[in-house]
Amino acid sequence: AQSVAQPEDQVNVAEGNPLTVKCTYSVSGNPYLFWYVQYPNRGLQFLLKYITGDNLVKGSYGFEAEFNKSQTSFHLKKPSALVSDSALYFCAVRDIRSGNTPLVFGKGTRLSVIA
Amino acid sequence: ETGVTQTPRHLVMGMTNKKSLKCEQHLGHNAMYWYKQSAKKPLELMFVYNFKEQTENNSVPSRFSPECPNSSHLFLHLHTLQPEDSALYLCASSQDTGQVAEQYFGPGTRLTVT
Numbered sequence: 001a002q003s004v005a006q007p008e009d010q011v012n013v014a015e016g017n018p019l020t021v022k023c024t025y026s027v028s029g030n031p032y033l034f035w036y037v038q039y040p041n042r043g044l045q046f047l048l049k050y051i052t053g054d055n056l057v058k059g060s061y062g063f064e065a066e067f068n069k070s071q072t073s074f075h076l077k078k079p080s081a082l083v084s085d086s087a088l089y090f091c092a093v094r095d096i097r098s099g100n101t102p103l104v105f106g107k108g109t110r111l112s113v114i115a
Numbered sequence: 116e117t118g119v120t121q122t123p124r125h126l127v128m129g130m131t132n133k134k135s136l137k138c139e140q141h142l143g144h145n146a147m148y149w150y151k152q153s154a155k156k157p158l159e160l161m162f163v164y165n166f167k168e169q170t171e172n173n174s175v176p177s178r179f180s181p182e183c184p185n186s187s188h189l190f191l192h193l194h195t196l197q198p199e200d201s202a203l204y205l206c207a208s209s210q211d212t213g214q215v216a217e218q219y220f221g222p223g224t225r226l227t228v229t
Contacts, residue, residue, distance in 0.1 A: 034217065043205050044158075105158040106157060
């Protein structure tokens with residue numbers, strides 16, 4: 001079975017500071033990993049994904065995420081937070097060996113960037 | 116932003132009503148999805164369609180009935196709902212149901228069952 005955990009319901013960071021939103025996963029094989037963002041009154045938007053290769057993945061709006069196999073983590077990061085980054089962030093995983101089973105999403109982490 | 120549209124954006128219905136949610140994607144994708152989003156819970160996948168064929172029904176109660184007349188349109192027909200069905204219903208599409216295909220979401224329909 002595949003699962004994903006986002007241990008923090010809420011993350012607060014000051015504008016201009018670096019931000020990290022945590023995600024850990026559990027799969028029996030190797031993972032495909034995704035980050036999505038949801039702004040108020042909007043659907044989820046794709047940010048980035050890890051498939052294979054370089055462990056550091058760069059995505060939209062200056063976000064990046066680092067795949068760490070030994071820690072089974074895929075934390076989302078940004079060097080300098082903006083107030084406009086305030087949103088709900090979802091991590092998702094799919095086991096490479098699972099065939100076409102659907103993505104499994106985490107519960108989401110609400111990021112608040114304070115001016 | 117306009118790749119996947121959903122109507123209505125808000126819906127209030129009584130438990131005896133029948134209503135339908137509509138989703139349309141303009142991305143040329145072949146797969147479409149319905150999700151239920153409730154506060155502080157993971158996104159719940161409800162149904163998956165690939166090339167108009169239903170490939171996933173995630174143990175959804177029969178009071179939710181999907182319909183996919185073509186690859187661009189997806190409906191969710193609602194009848195005899197319960198208050199606990201109140202949630203944000205999200206539609207999504209992807210190029211296919213392949214493992215690395217990212218999904219594109221609509222803005223959702225906020226459903227309130229009274």
